[in-house]
Amino acid sequence: MSVLEDDLADSSARSVYRDLRCGSAKLLTMPTSTQICSLLRQGDRRTVGHVATVVETVLQKPKLLAALVHCMFEPDEGTRMRAADALEKVSRHRVEELQPYTSALLGLFEENDQQELRWHLAVILPRLHLDGNQRKRTSRVLQQCLSAKSSIVRTFALQGLSDLAAKDAALLPLALDAMREAERNGTPAMKARSRKLLAVCEKHAGTDGNSSDSPAT
DSSP states (O other): OOHHHHHHHHHHHHHHHHHHHTTOOOOOSSOHHHHHHHHHTSSOTTOOTTHHHHHHHHHHOGGGHHHHHHHTTOSOHHHHHHHHHHHHHHHTTOHHHHGGGHHHHHHHHHHOOOHHHHHHHHHHGGGSOOOHHHHHHHHHHHHHHTTOSOHHHHHHHHHHHHHHHHHOGGGHHHHHHHHHHHHHHSOHHHHHHHHHHHHHHHHHHHHHTOOOOOOOO
């Protein structure tokens, strides 16, 4: 991209930001995906940029969700990071609208090991309505995430396994084993998270009668 194109992109992003903050309902002349991505491109991997503005906008206008998902596939890592952060926050409230993008997000989870993508997708995907094959694929990547260098990825992988197991009792033994291991050998954050999740999973295991309730060693 040329210096002039950079200046135009920055100018467009500032214009979008001003309009959004003023509550304007009009769409600007740029394509929707470019509007959203222009906001999310601002900053590097250390900054959240305009994530809050994007979340607020997508929650108000769910049709913009497609543009946000599109940004998850941007070549720039910082843009993908902020898009994943925004999508996770949106998914807490708009999970049904996110359902059509399940296959694309699951494929991204499998193929892209950027840590910020993985820790957000680790909790986004279990919120969706997954079929049996999709749950197996998701649990497979979550198990890989338990060996990640990032302790944040490992911690959110535990959360994802717990959420999946809550919907599929066949995954309870796997989730319980992962949490017991984290409780013994994880970071302080992982130990704290695993203790909370163990209580939930053990309750499900006792209710469903599918527990692998061997005592922790």
